[in-house]
Amino acid sequence: MVDLDGRRIIDGVSLHVDTGRTLAVCGPSGSGKTTLLRAIAGLVPVRSGAVEVDGADITSTPTHRRSIGLVFQDNQLFPHMNVARNIGYGLRVLGWDAGRIGQRVDELLERVQLGDRRDQDVATLSGGEAKRVALARALAPSPRVLLLDEPFTGLDRSLHDQLAVMVDRVLRDSGTTALLVSHDPADVAAIAQSRIDMPPALEPPSR
Amino acid sequence: MIARLRWIGATALVAVGVVVPLVGLAVDSLRGSDITAVWSRSGVREAVWFSLWQGVVSTLAAVVVGLAPAWALSRFDLPGRRVALAALTVPFVLPTVVVGAAFLAALPDRFDRSVLAIVLAHVFFNVSVVVRTVVPTWTAVDEHLLDAARTLGASPLTVARTVVWPLLRPAVAGAAGLVFVMCATSYGVVRLLGGPGRSTLDVEIYRRAVDLADVSGATVLAVAQTLVIVVLFAVWSRSAARRSSITTARRRRAPIGVGVAVWALVAAFMAVPAALVLASFRSTDGWSTAGWRALFTGGDGLRVPVDIGDAIVNSLVFAVLAASVAVPLGVALARAAVSSSSRLADFVASLPLGASAVVVGLGIIVTYDTGILDVRGEWWLVPLVHAAVALPFVVRAVVPMVEAIPPxxxxxxxxLGASPWRRWIDIDLPLLRPAVATASAFSLTMSIGEFGATSFLTRRDTTTLPIVVDTLLGRAGSLPHMTAFAVASVLLVLTVVAVTAVDRSVRT
Incomplete structure (x- = not known):
């Protein structure tokens, strides 16, 4: 159960993701999908219910100790860092040495096919490139679970399909457990092995 | 935790520096002094009347003179547009005594101590307020909207009256309200350029408290004026609250006439500081560097009880100390105002705006005068009050920059695993850098030029440059005046250096 600004956003949603697999959560906009991801990441408090990873309850663990990656819908790339520094951020926080970080960043850049953009300013990236940087950044510290919030909105159709194939391959290759939120059935079919549907919105969004 | 400490610090600063002195003034005015008798004392009614009519005239002049370049700079792309914009907006941060001294230097002697000089100085100052407020709004007026009106049969005049003006009105009204408060409570400019019968209330408050030893009369005036400003300010902030969205319009190439007119105005603006610097080299019998030499000989032979070298050091030290208090507190308040959209943070930061600096200065000498609270002669009081006076301007300058940082x-x-501390170091701090730089520029320039409160607080060994300028201009003779213009030139340079240095550090 999650409340936001005194309004109940989510109530009675239960889901389970098998290790190494991708689950899609579907539902129309306003059904609380984003809030669900934010609750799992610890960015909004959960009023009742629990978040568990590998059997351990992390409901009251602060966000930065959860090891749950999140690809934000609007990417949230750090504007004062270039592509490589964005991707390497989580590794610097972990205290890796520069050499290892460089290797890991190069490997991820290769995987999302941005090898030539290493030192580029993130403000100059296209929408699809920025999304791939955000994905690489979230994957870099090898999170136990990766959350993807509407990863393909705002991209044109061909780019959308191309990116869906890439995300699917990256997730499989890295064996990442992932939870995808989307209103688009095509995304779900391309990436997820299973899906659940959000219950209808508790209150009309107009209120 | 850190945020909460800053909060307490900001509130304490505003309380000690502004609120307690104001309450002290209010209590003092109710106790003992006959409020109605003050009204009948000589000079009081004249000062009220002069504040009002001079304020109205100065405001109208500043708005009329300011709207013309605002129109040109919003609608047209002219050569050196950015330089022209900078030249027209810089006067706002210049110290009041610098502008006063510059107009003494620039105008022919027969205009010294005239209303014309005061109004011109106010226009010079406040055109920047009009340009700063109106240009973003006017730039955001969509050209297609005007096209739409034209296709519906509106003549250019009708378009201006029925489409452009209603969209600009809130910005113009907001600017005019602020300009009026600035002109009606003008202090430094009027102290230097006014004369008998040409005092604003602030000048009259100083005259009563210091020259006539009528502290109770000054106190009553200060309380009355503060009440009026608070009401005006409440009205103003309501009208200025509406903010239009910022879009960048495509600007047309300016016709020759428009470009020439804008640059003529810029040249006139530049002539004022140029006249100041020239006057520092001009004695009654020709060119001379005596005024500048007096800066290094410490003022011997000027028969003034201050050492100019000490004053330079004091001004710089106070400015740095005030900034090191006002900047962290101001940025913290701005973050609190943005993140919690808390009205309280905004309120705390706005409090010092309600009282003019002169009133704050008077309040401090009236309130902190007994027992262990008697700190009137303490040197640290000056930077503390500078910080309190600068705080609202710092917050206002920084809030839009803090708002622009996505949460x-x-x-x-x-x-990605970053702890709260790590997030502050890696994300907040670097992204706040431009805001910190802007806050520093505001705080430094305001402190270096602060005259209102400082004129009550400085002692012989804590004199600052604006006080020296005022003292020297009050002496007869060529050498003190040349030296005053030289000191004012130093102030001018210090202010411009502070602003451009910070501006550069933001860009790189």
Missing amino acids: GLAQAAAT
């Missing part, structure tokens, strides 16, 4: 970035860092 999602810190959340993104948290999902």
